[in-house]
Amino acid sequence: MSIKHSLLVMLQQQQRYGFELREEFERSTGATWPLNIGQVYTTLDRLERDGLVKDMGTDEAGHRYYEITDTGCQEARDWFNTPVAPSTPPRNELAIKLALALSTPGVDTGAVIQTQRLATIQTMQGYVRARREADRENKAEDLSWRFVLESLIYSAEAELKWLDHCEAKMSSMARASRSNAPRETTPSQPPTQAKRTNTATLEETR
Amino acid sequence: MRQILELASVTKTYGSGDTTVAALRDVSFGVEAGEFVAVMGPSGSGKSSLLALAGGLDMASHGEVYIQDTPLSSLGLAELARIRRRAVGYVFQDFNLIPTLTAVENAALPLELEGWKPSKAHRVARNALRQVGIEHLADRFMDQLSGGQQQRVAIARAIIGERSLILADEPTGALDSVTGNGVLEVLRERADAGAAVVMVTHEPRHAAWADRVVFLKDGRIVDQSSVQGDPNSLLVTG
Structure with a gap:
């Protein structure tokens, strides 16, 4: 999250002081x-050092006001005109957990998926309820807030769809594995202990 | 809260002998008045079978379905049809509206089938259309309405006569997200007004409108979720 750019954008509208910026x-x-609030003041110091904002002094109440410079305005415009870079993918604990579950004997990956699915849908129910409550309080007029909330809803939905995809893939692999398995063992090939795969474990637990 | 729908150890099988397929296996759950329940699960998990049994469109192979404490297996065909007309409203993905009738005539149909005079049935139907926000479209035919407006007509038909159980099968499937949200809002309002609502959906974003989400898999309920705590507490990530 770019605190630097968020502060610049808010200062484009008017001069503001640190606490006011945080509130906004x-x-x-x-x-x-x-x-x-400490992050806000540290960032304002850096913005001033880099010539993106100017310290306008304090008012009678002791509020130190800042004003954006022309360079700062250009920086804010550039931020809006530049897509957020898909840099290094953030560490996704769930993806790591599923990857490890698949390769760890004795872990029921299907159960791991269902546990997560339940938790995520509950979180999503909370988001939707919060949005409805906001609608009732006419907070819906605040489009910025609504966009943020809906971003959380869509992210949760993406996670649930990805879980569905993983589960479907595991099921199809388990089916393929069963259909490719030899139907009977010949006497010259004594049965070896079946290699227990995680997809097989999933099927057995259904 | 009064329980409107109950499935007690319900099993539904199709076919016989070696070709028997179990669509539902020993499923038990109930829905109270004022509760909105979403049913999710992969294709073939038994969602549509559950809805058909809940509405008396099909009968359980084992177990019992109760609507307002009435066991459906105890009813004759005429009584079953009557409870379907009076207590249960259906909303389908493809609306199932009659194109040669206007919106108000479609919405009034269940009452006219009950023997109501058309003028009285239409008056009540207009009120139902008002509740779903499209009273001004009452005299339009279906090809003069958008998908979202048609779905609202279908909901008006489902709620007319204060039916206590509303069953919706992918009601937002054919709609864009904004129109779909409008339909969900109407279903949510019906639940808040005291109806029991059961909606089958494969969209998590839509299921999240419900008070409870039931997960089906291979004909069994594997989990149920409900809204917990203060939703605003979820919004602060620290």
Whole structure:
């Protein structure tokens, strides 16, 4: 998350002081990503050092106001005009967990998927309920907040669809594995202990 | 809360002998008045069979289905048809509306089948259309309505006569996301007004409108979720 650019964008509208910037940021994003006031002041110091904002002094109440510079305005415009770079994929604990479950004997990957599915749908139910409550309170007029909330809903949905995909893939592999298995063992080939795969484990637990 | 629908150890099989297929296996669950339940599961998991049994469109091979405490297996065909007309409303993915009838005539159909005078049935149907926000389209034919508007007519037909159980099979499947949300809003409002709503869907985003999500797999209920705690507590990630 770019605190630097978020602060610049809010300063484009008017001069503001640190606490006010934090309040405005949290109002716009529904307090989904709360900002530490220390982060705000540290970032403002850096922006001033880089010539992107100017310190306009303090008012009678002791609020130190900042104003965006022309360079800062250009930086904010560039931010909007540049897509968010898909840099290194963030570490996804769930993907790592499933990958390890598949390769770990004795772990029921199907159960791991279902446990996650249940938790994610419950989280999603909470998001949808929060959106409906906001609608009732007319918070829906605040489009910024609604966009943030719906981003969480769509992300949760993507995770659930990915879980469905993983489960379907495991089922089809288990079916293929069964259909390719030899029907009977010849006397010259004594039965060896069946290699227990995770897909087989999943099928057995159904 | 009063239980409107109950499935008690319900098994449904099709075919016989070696070709027997179990669509539902020993399924038990209930839905109370005012509750919105979504049913999810992969293709072939038994979702549509569950909905057909819940609405008395099909009968259980074993176990019992109760609607408002009435065991459906105890009813004759005429009584079963009556409970379907009076207590149960269906909403289908492809709407199942009659193209040669107007919106109000489609919505009024269940009451007219009950023997109501058309004028009275139409008055009540207009009220149902008002509840779903399309009273101004009452005199339009189906080809004069958008998909979302047609689905609202179908919901009006499903709720007319204050039916206590609404069963919806992929009701948003043919709609875009904004229109689909409008349909979900109507179903949610019906539940909030006291109806028991059961919706089959494969879309998690739509299932999340429900109070409870039931997961089916291979004809069995494998899990159930419900909304827990303060939803706003989910929105702060720290």
